[in-house]
Amino acid sequence: MWRDRKPEDRRRWVLDPLEGVGPLRFGMDRDEVRAALGEVSVSSSQAALDGSFRESYDDMGLTALYVPGMLLAGVAVHAETGPQVSLAGGELMDRVPSEVSAALHRVARGQGVRVGVNRDGDPEIAAWGLSMGAVQAWETSAEGYPARTDRAITQALVVAPELADDPYATDLVTLWRDIREEPVNTGGWPVTADQDRARWEWTPLEVVGPLRFGMTVDEVIAALGDEEPADRRGSFPHYAFRRYGQWNLEEERFDGAGLTAHYRLRDGGPRLAAVTVHGRTGPQVVHDGMKLIGQKVTALDAALIERAERGDMSLAIGCSGDLGIHGCNMYIRSARAGDGMVSEARFCDADWEDHG
Known part of the structure; x- marks a missing residue:
């Protein structure tokens, strides 16, 4: 099962801000993306009226986002199953959200880069084309079935320059995940006693x-x-x-x-x-x-x-x-x-x- 994928079995990719991630370069066409990923099967796809397109590869743990012309402009890397993506030597995926946020702020301060907050309340850095997110972690129970945990773990969306200012406001990203009508989180998580x-x-x-x-x-x-x-x-x-x-x-x-x-x-x-x-x-x-x-x-x-x-x-x-x-x-x-x-x-x- 894909949930049994061990950390050492995941590919290790490096984020090149606004250029690409791992072997994927923004501006690649769909055939070039598939060739860069190797033998990969398409799990689902969806096209918009303007020609934008998304294609998900569950075996790889990622979703490719294409602007009209089938040119790669974004990659959503899934938390538990996607490649381990690093930036400036720090890993971004499948980690405690607050720890990743703190690390990104440290690197950004060192580079004089502004860190914003996306609509989910997670770090978003336009200068790097990076928008973080988090999902619930799952694990395999002693009986061998998938089980929910009480932990949130990080995932990442990396995009080309034309999407970097506000990725989740673009029609292309909403093909993958539409959160425009969800409540905006400013970064706090109050829980009523x-x-x-x-x-x-x-x-x-x-x-x-x-x-x-x-x-x-x-x-x-x-x-x-x-x-x-x-x-x-x-x-x-x-x-x-x-x-x-x-x-x-x-x-x-x-x-x-x-x-x-x-x-x-x-x-x-x-x-x-x-x-x-x-x-x-x-x-x-x-x-x-x-x-x-x-x-x-x-x-x-x-x-x-x-x-x-x-x-x-x-x-x-x-x-x-x-x-x-x-x-x-x-x-x-x-x-x-x-x-x-x-x-x-x-x-x-x-x-x-x-x-x-």
């Missing part, structure tokens, strides 16, 4: 706190004390023609309440179908003696597995590997909190199909 969280009850498939599945948008806002959403997200029915047809509301984020409401079209309009309670700031929900929000993810996973082994419940596994309770349509998710992860939960009605 458990005693300061509201306490909410949960009735599976029906209600969580004051929110009952099937509510209209206005009813959700009223139930949350007339809090206006910090952000709304939706889509048009025809992907290729993004402005064609009726825009459909899909979710609203309520930062004050610490949750996201998810909607499905029903009875002529959007109706509440799922609620994600945020791990860092959301209300506490307790089920069968388990606090579900703001806890160690590994502890909750272990508690669910223990109850399943006793026969108290059956487990459900979400498409992202999240564990949940079978028949309740609830999944324990994870949210980053600096160098670590905390638990959050998505509560759904009976008809909701969770896709991560």
